[in-house]
């Protein structure tokens with residue numbers, strides 16, 4: 001960063017001396033002062049944070065006209081009436097002025113053709129940073145001064161899979177899944193976590209924490225431990241899938257099970273974070289969102305930069321919706337894609353505050369669902385923190401928000417399984433939503449659709465077994481029909497009887513040979 005600021009000073013000086021010598025001298029002076037006070041130094045805070053911040057504002061104001069394309073990364077409040085800016089190293093999760101959510105903002109990226117060539121070239125590299133499906137696209141998330149603090153488990157690099165059977169079920173001619181369950185800890189959280197952990201290390205933090213319905217905690221535990229940080233996770237007692245809890249324990253996280261739901265615990269942990277000097281890695285952390293942007297960048301690259309008509313994803317705390325929308329807008333602004341795909345966000349019926357907001361006449365305030373209910377525990381969230389960002393993105397993309405029932409999720413999940421692909425319950429909300437949206441005529445059958453499967457099939461094996469054996473019950477107690485069930489068959493240890501059973505079940509298959 002120091003080099004960047006120094007280069008900047010030279011740039012300002014040369015350009016300024018040519019055009020406006022007096023102002024240029026001024027700015028070089030201010031710049032030197034900034035350097036001395038530590039603004040923009042790579043490590044956490046300057047010794048004089050208030051003076052330093054004031055200098056930063058003055059510097060920005062003065063150097064604006066000379067400085068197009070050379071601004072540092074910053075945090076910006078998303079609220080239109082505020083738009084306050086803060087140094088990228090400030091440890092804030094909301095705008096200190098108005099409470100709004102924060103975005104990381106950057107100078108314009110290099111030209112689109114250069115980026116495409118650079119990113120493609122890195123695919124053959126053996127450097128860890130280039131092998132990461134997040135950091136390969138690092139020019140699109142330039143919030144670090146250098147990459148010394150990056151820990152990668154080779155996240156991202158997830159496939160686009162054609163699924164003809166799921167397409168038919170969903171009422172489409174063709175459907176592609178972008179499967180984030182192929183990530184190191186089995187969910188899309190890894191894309192964001194490598195960035196959140198890099199920022200924690202850069203800030204000199206030792207402890208990181210999150211509240212989670214399971215996947216964030218599994219991911220944070222893995223990345224924090226790999227980075228030598230102390231992971232602390234807070235989970236709603238009895239409400240997370242065993243696969244996820246098991247991961248957190250195995251990766252060495254201090255695990256606190258709280259007798260409250262996700263939304264209540266998040267409020268509690270936000271208060272605790274400051275008191276215990278813990279860096280929070282929930283999705284209101286803007287650096288997590290930066291990492292999750294690469295899911296869309298990688299998808300576009302895999303499609304040779306041809307945008308689909310629709311991107312469909314499940315909505316819980318709405319971080320992913322925010323990340324996808326930001327990525328798509330930034331890619332369009334950079335000339336990497338020519339148009340925005342439409343976002344379709346799907347929620348579970350008993351946990352659908354964003355759907356209600358979308359349908360409301362007044363979208364200025366979200367009414368939380370006080371007791372959210374769904375077996376898709378990953379998206380069992382009644383008061384999604386990122387709703388203002390998500391709303392901005394769904395509106396900007398001319399998207400939609402849909403909700404689906406427990407039965408619809410369960411059946412769609414079994415269909416994804418039958419494609420040989422598989423996913424966890426929350427992910428299957430996408431296919432259930434597509435089926436509903438095509439039936440309603442909102443998505444035409446010939447639309448080009450990518451659905452994002454957010455988590456691996458093994459995250460929630462209990463759900464799978466219960467569904468296939470007819471033992472799955474919705475939160476209201478209603479039985480979920482195993483419409484695509486596949487019950488295991490008990491057989492005696494007897495060759496003739498097994499052959500007879502298989503004959504009757506599978507039909508008589510002629511002997512080969």
Ligand code: F0G
Nearest residue numbers: 212213215216316317318319320454455
């Ligand atoms: N799908 C899966 C598998 C998830 O784990 C989550 C969120 C979502 C979808 C929803 O994503 O919150 O960005 O809208 N899981 C979080 C967690 C809340 O704690 O693991 P979102």
